[in-house]
Amino acid sequence: MEKVVLVLQASKLPAWILTLWHFIHKKIVHIRFLQRKRKTFFLWRYIIKELFVYFFVMFLFYFLIFFVNQILVLMLKLLGKNLPLWDVVLLIFYSLPQIIAQTAPFATLTGFLMCLGRMNSDNEILILRASGQNPRFIILVPVLILGLLISFFSFFVNDYLLPAGMIKYREQELISISRNPFVEIESNSVKHLRDNTIVTGNVTNKGISDIIFFDKDEKGNPRIILAGQSTVDTAEEAGVSMQLNMTDPNVIVLDNQNPRSFDVITAKKMTMNIFESLFVDNNFGDDPTSMTTYDIKQQIKKFKEDENTPKEKINRYILEYNRKYASSFGAVFFAFLALPLALIFGKHNGVFAGLIIGVLISVVYWSLIWIFMLFGLRNGLNGTIAMWIPNFVVGIAGLGFYVVMVKQ
Known part of the structure; x- marks a missing residue:
């Protein structure tokens, strides 16, 4: 009334x-x-700042691990080769984009787990609930925003800095080989150079005790060159990586038309030029990892128009094209997975629990990437499926844990 x-x-x-x-x-x-x-907005800004701090700390952690591993690999390869220090520094510098591209997604997962676990164990999540806020929404938005920003940064590294770094790395490696040929020649080893193969005996500063060189002549007939003692010199001619000065060489040329026929040539001395193109074409020239996604896409179109292109080669380029996207935007999947895991398992000792869980998942994810990459390269598994399966596994796991978190 x-x-x-x-x-x-x-x-x-x-x-x-x-x-x-x-x-x-x-x-x-x-x-x-x-x-x-x-x-x-203030809550989002606070959460983003905390997430970024932990991400940066874990980025340095993983970067240091991969960086030390890269240094050890180079040291094992260049140890005792008398290579100038500056050449080694440049090789390490040009390999940094590859290290950064590998580091960002794993740092996202572990850093977010540690940050959100710390917030959970410090009762900050409980305070949000008590104040009438919805923690799932308040935290999910900055988690996805920062995850996307990290993904775009990682994609920029994968798509631009990584190919540029690989080109510079290979150029510097060729310069190092021309200065010191022993960088590529090791004792008692088999070195494949494109369609050619070098088998070496004991290698010292004075030369190579035994060497066998397999290649083909101008008619495509198999040719075998043997020498008991050879010296390796740097080359002054452009395009020549090194010169092999052979003593008492024997050259055997087989006949493709008549397997029982062959020619034998002997000499007191012979000089063989090893061209840079052998190293480039074998390790770099036909490698999609040295291309951007645009270049790879254009190359795939050319391959599909050519009926003679092997399917394995096309799939290799498709695999690398998807790898750049999948490995970069894996940070978003990891960010989404970190939220429910931290709120479920981070009630006690959230930082330590996040570190352990993050490292374990990173190891499993890294293993899945290599397993499905091998399936794509060797068993013909579609490159798109092979590269995105690990992210789908992470995404499905994230949805499952998110449902569990909501029910709790």
């Missing part, structure tokens, strides 16, 4: 008073909305 009276009385008020009242009411609602929005 009182409400009806108030409505009747309000209806008798002048129109300008009612208009003023509605205007003030809208302003009050708008101010309250802005205050709530501002509080949400």
Whole structure:
């Protein structure tokens, strides 16, 4: 009855008073909305800042691991080769994009797990719930935003810096080989150079005790060159990586048309030029990892137009094209997975639990990448499927744990 009276009385008020009242009411609602929005913005800014700090710490952690591994690989390869220190520094520098591309997704998973686990164990999640906030929404938005930013950064490294770094790395490696040929020649080893093969005996500063060289002549006939003692010199001619000065060599040329026929050539001395193209074409020239996604896509179109292109070669390029996207945007899948895992398992010792869980999942994810990459390269598994399966596994796991978190 009182409400009806108030409505009747309000209806008798002048129109300008009612208009003023509605205007003030809208302003009050708008101010309250802005205050709530501002509080949400401050929360998001705080969460993003915390996530980035832990991500940066874990980025340095994983970067150091991969960086030390790269240094050890180079040291094992260049140890005792008397290569100038600056050449080694440049080789390490040009390999940095590959290290960064590998580091970012794993740092996202472990860093986010540690950060959200710390917030959970410090009862910050409980405070959000007590204040009427929805932690799942308040935390999910900055997690996905920062995960996307990290993914775009990782894609830039994969698609631009990594190919440029590989090109520079290979150029510097060729320069190092021309300065010191023993960088590529090791004792008692088999070195494949494109369609050619070098088998070496004991290698010292004085030369090579035994060497066997397999290649083909201008007619495509198999040719075998043997020498008991050879020396290796740097080459002054452009395009020549090294020169093999052979003593008492024997050259055996087989006949493809007549397997029982062959020619034998002997000499007291012979000089063989090893061209840079052998090293480039074997390790780099036909490698999609040295291309951007645009170049790979154009190359795939050319391969599909040519019926003589092997399917394995096309699939190799498809695999590398998808690898750049899958490995980069794996950070978003990891970010989404980190939220429910941290809120479920991070109630006690959240930072330590996040570190352990993050490292374990990173190892499993890394193993899945290599397993399905081998399936794609050797068993013909479609490159798109092979590269995205690990991310789909992470995404499905994230959805499953998210449902468990909501029920809790």
